[in-house]
Amino acid sequence: MDLLADAAERDRTDPLAHTRDLFVPSATPLVAYLDGNSLGRPLKATRERLTALVDGAWGTRLIRSWDEQWMDLPFVVGDALGAACLGAAPGQTAIGDSTTVLLYKLLRSAVAHAGPSRPEIVLDSENFPTDRYVAEGIAVETGAKLVWLHPDPSRGVTVDDVAAVVGPHTGVVLLSHVAYKSGYLSDLPSITRVAHNAGALVLWDLCHSAGSVPVTLDAAGVDLAVGCSYKYLNGGPGAPAFCYVASRLQPVLSQPIQGWMGNSDVFAMGPSYAPAAGMRRFISGTPPVLAMTGIQDTIALIDSVGIEAVREKSTGLCEFVIAYVDSSLAEYGVQVASPRDSAQRGGHVTLSHPDARSLVAALWERDVIPDFREPDGIRIGAAPLSTSYAEVAQGLLSLESLLRSAP
Ligand SMILES: *Cc1c(COP(=O)(O)O)cnc(C)c1O
Numbered sequence: 001m002d003l004l005a006d007a008a009e010r011d012r013t014d015p016l017a018h019t020r021d022l023f024v025p026s027a028t029p030l031v032a033y034l035d036g037n038s039l040g041r042p043l044k045a046t047r048e049r050l051t052a053l054v055d056g057a058w059g060t061r062l063i064r065s066w067d068e069q070w071m072d073l074p075f076v077v078g079d080a081l082g083a084a085c086l087g088a089a090p091g092q093t094a095i096g097d098s099t100t101v102l103l104y105k106l107l108r109s110a111v112a113h114a115g116p117s118r119p120e121i122v123l124d125s126e127n128f129p130t131d132r133y134v135a136e137g138i139a140v141e142t143g144a145k146l147v148w149l150h151p152d153p154s155r156g157v158t159v160d161d162v163a164a165v166v167g168p169h170t171g172v173v174l175l176s177h178v179a180y181k182s183g184y185l186s187d188l189p190s191i192t193r194v195a196h197n198a199g200a201l202v203l204w205d206l207c208h209s210a211g212s213v214p215v216t217l218d219a220a221g222v223d224l225a226v227g228c229s230y231k232y233l234n235g236g237p238g239a240p241a242f243c244y245v246a247s248r249l250q251p252v253l254s255q256p257i258q259g260w261m262g263n264s265d266v267f268a269m270g271p272s273y274a275p276a277a278g279m280r281r282f283i284s285g286t287p288p289v290l291a292m293t294g295i296q297d298t299i300a301l302i303d304s305v306g307i308e309a310v311r312e313k314s315t316g317l318c319e320f321v322i323a324y325v326d327s328s329l330a331e332y333g334v335q336v337a338s339p340r341d342s343a344q345r346g347g348h349v350t351l352s353h354p355d356a357r358s359l360v361a362a363l364w365e366r367d368v369i370p371d372f373r374e375p376d377g378i379r380i381g382a383a384p385l386s387t388s389y390a391e392v393a394q395g396l397l398s399l400e401s402l403l404r405s406a407p
Pocket of ligand 1: 207
């Protein structure tokens with residue numbers, strides 16, 4: 001069967017095929033959008049929700065909206081996200097600052113909680129730069145010691161890697177659930193258990209999992225997590241991140257950016273800071289109401305179709321890409337740089353080719369949009385709710401025609 005016919009058949013039987021029409025169509029030609037893991041597409045409902053916000057809660061209710069709904073919005077949206085995507089019971093998830101700032105706040109809290117007898121932060125050299133940079137800054141600031149793992153770049157951090165380094169001096173283990181380059185899906189429950197057995201806390205970065213791979217934070221006993229909302233959650237450029245703090249830790253953690261919005265009585269304007277109970281203490285300044293508005297529609301959509309169905313389509317799309325690389329693109333030097341076993345892979349597939357950078361540039365000129373990742377990666381992030389098999393097939397055929405015509 002040829003690729004397009006195969007794709008058409010898969011689209012015909014795809015239980016999530018209908019969700020693609022819920023997204024705002026591109027106003028200019030777009031052959032294939034394969035970068036939903038960097039910036040998700042907007043839902044039509046989000047356009048309406050933003051307009052309604054400007055006209056209603058902002059334009060009409062004005063300052064009254066803080067009392068009527070905005071003060072609690074970080075927690076209302078956080079709880080909805082926790083239920084739909086994170087396996088988190090209410091009262092443990094809040095929408096806040098950027099991922100970077102929330103990483104700082106939670107990692108700094110965890111280091112302080114661990115205390116001087118457990119000064120080590122375990123992290124890996126393949127993690128996203130901001131995670132590594134934040135940890136480096138905290139090490140300078142607090143004297144914490146960084147214990148680096150160097151996983152195979154085509155995979156990621158395994159249970160054994162972590163087990164080999166944690167011990168009586170480990171304060172916190174900081175890892176990404178899905179590796180941003182290889183797509184490797186770490187074993188979150190087992191790694192969490194290994195860290196806990198050593199007496200350490202875990203902080204998971206869920207940027208590439210939230211809205212793509214089901215997460216079971218409560219069931220796995222995770223301590224802390226952060227993740228962003230402009231990737232698979234389609235919150236829009238710069239939409240704020242979320243943080244999760246297990247209920248048991250909330251009373252004993254204090255975060256470093258003590259602002260008035262995290263105070264126990266926000267409008268008392270008192271002489272000094274006293275942290276609020278619950279998740280409010282992890283808020284610093286005025287919540288980004290406009291910026292967290294877009295996330296809500298995707299959370300509602302995922303809640304209605306179920307995160308397991310999203311994951312199933314995601315796996316199908318990735319396997320579709322891998323099968324075509326093997327059958328038709330390998331002969332041009334394209335390799336699969338992600339784990340082949342779907343159980344060990346998140347929502348994207350990374351291909352490698354020596355000319356990846358120029359190939360991606362040429363694809364963009366043809367309105368096929370994957371992304372390039374150093375040193376030789378073509379990252380295919382087909383967001384399951386907004387991407388059809390036909391679209392992925394068109395992208396693969398464009399890549400093949402470029403490879404065939406290469407000098
Ligand atoms: C995208 C991403 C980030 C982004 O951090 P921002 O502060 O939102 O820019 C952080 N960590 C990981 C693993 C990511 O994939």
